[in-house]
Amino acid sequence: MKxxxxxxxQEIKKAVIGKDEVITKILVTxxxxxxxxxxxxxxxxxxxxxxSFSKSLQLDYHRIQLTPDVMxxxxxxxxxxxxxxQHFEYKEGIAFCHLLLADxxxxxxSKTQAALLELMEEGQMTVDGKTYVLPQPFCVIATQNPFGxxxxxxxxxxxxxxxxxxxxxxxxxxxxxxxxxxxxxxxxPLEDVKAILSPEMILQFQxxxxxxxxxxxxxxxxxxxxxxxxxxxxxxxxxxxxxSLAIMKTSKAFAYLNxxxxxxxxxxQYVTPMVLAHRLxxxxxxxxxxxxxxxxxxxxxxxxxxxxxxx
Numbered sequence: 635m636k637x638x639x640x641x642x643x644q645e646i647k648k649a650v651i652g653k654d655e656v657i658t659k660i661l662v663t664x665x666x667x668x669x670x671x672x673x674x675x676x677x678x679x680x681x682x683x684x685x686s687f688s689k690s691l692q693l694d695y696h697r698i699q700l701t702p703d704v705m706x707x708x709x710x711x712x713x714x715x716x717x718x719x720q721h722f723e724y725k726e727g728i729a730f731c732h733l734l735l736a737d738x739x740x741x742x743x744s745k746t747q748a749a750l751l752e753l754m755e756e757g758q759m760t761v762d763g764k765t766y767v768l769p770q771p772f773c774v775i776a777t778q779n780p781f782g783x784x785x786x787x788x789x790x791x792x793x794x795x796x797x798x799x800x801x802x803x804x805x806x807x808x809x810x811x812x813x814x815x816x817x818x819x820x821x822x823p824l825e826d827v828k829a830i831l832s833p834e835m836i837l838q839f840q841x842x843x844x845x846x847x848x849x850x851x852x853x854x855x856x857x858x859x860x861x862x863x864x865x866x867x868x869x870x871x872x873x874x875x876x877x878s879l880a881i882m883k884t885s886k887a888f889a890y891l892n893x894x895x896x897x898x899x900x901x902x903q904y905v906t907p908m909v910l911a912h913r914l915x916x917x918x919x920x921x922x923x924x925x926x927x928x929x930x931x932x933x934x935x936x937x938x939x940x941x942x943x944x945x
Contacts, residue, residue, distance in 0.1 A: 639839075639891065642830040645690040649823040650683050652810035656801055659908055660687065660775075662891065664836065665843045666883040668798025669754050669774040671739075671912065678803045680777050684735040685824055687775075691836060692829045693732035694769065700742035706749035710759040711766070724761060729753050732833055733773050740778040740789050747789070750774070751796050771836045791871070791915060798880050799905075800912035839890070846886035847896040855902055855941050856881050862934045863914060868925055871915035880909040899941050907931050 639661065646657055660683075663670050672680050681697065688695030698704065711727035728734070729750070736750060753759055754774050758767045776797070778789060794800070806814060817823050856878055864872030884905040885897045892901075911927035920930070 636839075636893075638830055638835065642690045645827045645830055646683075646686045648826050649686040650679060651813050651817070652806050653679075653683070653803055656683070656803060658891065659799060659801055659905075662884050662887040662905065663799045664771070664773050665839050665887040665890065666798060666880075667771070667840055668880065668883065669776070669796070671794070671797040671800045672775060672777045672803065673800060673912075674777065674803050675779065678805065680775075680803060681735060681737070682824065683803070684733065684775050686827055688733045689824065689827045690829060691733075691831045691833075693771075693773075693833060693836075695733045695735070696728045696731040697735040697737060698728050699737050700739050700746065702742060704742050704746050706746050709746060709749045710753070710761055713762050722762070724764070724766070726766075727759075729759070730766075730768065732769055732771055733775065736774055736776040738779055739776040744790075747793060750776075751793055754796055769833070771833060771840065794912050795874065795876055797912065798884065799908040801908060843883075843887045843890045845895070846889050848882060848886065849896070851941065852885070852897050852899070852902065853882070855899055855938070856885075858938055859902070859906060859910075859934060862938070863910065863930075866930060866934065868917055868920035868930055869914050870917045873910055873913050877910055877913050881906055884909055903935055906935065 643654075643657055643661070647654065650657060660670055664687075672683075674680060684697070685695065687693065698708065707727065709727045709729050711725050711730070713722045713724050715721075716723050739747060739750070749759075753768060753772075757770070757772055758765055760766075805811075859881070860873050860878045862872075863869055863877075866872070881902060885901040888901045888905055889895070889897045907928055910931055914927045914930070916925070916927065916930075
């Protein structure tokens, strides 16, 4: 791992305790130009995580609480008439930043969700016929509460598919939570997080990730995984081509973090659960037997076995 990236991870860990793997996976997604969905209960540190990243990466950060009354114009902005200049002027929405934390995405209206998805997919927005390009790099960390919580609704499959990775922080371990309480006694650990990277450095890292080599055998291995999701008896709808592209891109980013300029099968195996699990639609039988997407992906990877690969 590059020295600057390693230093960034250490800075984030000052405020985020016991979530090293989640930190790595967010960096993988960021360097892949993707967006992250965090599925978790309130209070486990999602906002604290996003703030730590924004500070250590020197990213312009905005946060919006997506309640039912939030309008698309709050996200993308709007034009209003200025009587002094006698012209319509564009007022930027909250999405004009490098890192946007969209909290509780599954509480807001479908129109607002659709406006946010346009930004994620295209990196730009159209307001009153004019197109506005977002700052780069641009990353959305969206959160959703577990389905069944008051006021929530399931995100449509097409919206879930737009997120490159889906992660969960979960409860901290016993000793980790004690450490969290100790660090919060007199100050906020976020104040100790130092800026290491910059938006320009992240853009350079993204370009270097693009140059990571993928062997034909790796492409074949990825397609074996994707095909297995489309044929599995517990899966009603398997992964789309967007899923195979996500595996390829994140595999390259994970290889880059491990100081390699080529992808190996272990890279694919590491990223597959985080980029595929939320894209699969399970059958009624799988839900009745309480079989999760992660269990099915583990079974698929195990059934395919280790592939022979020579660099």
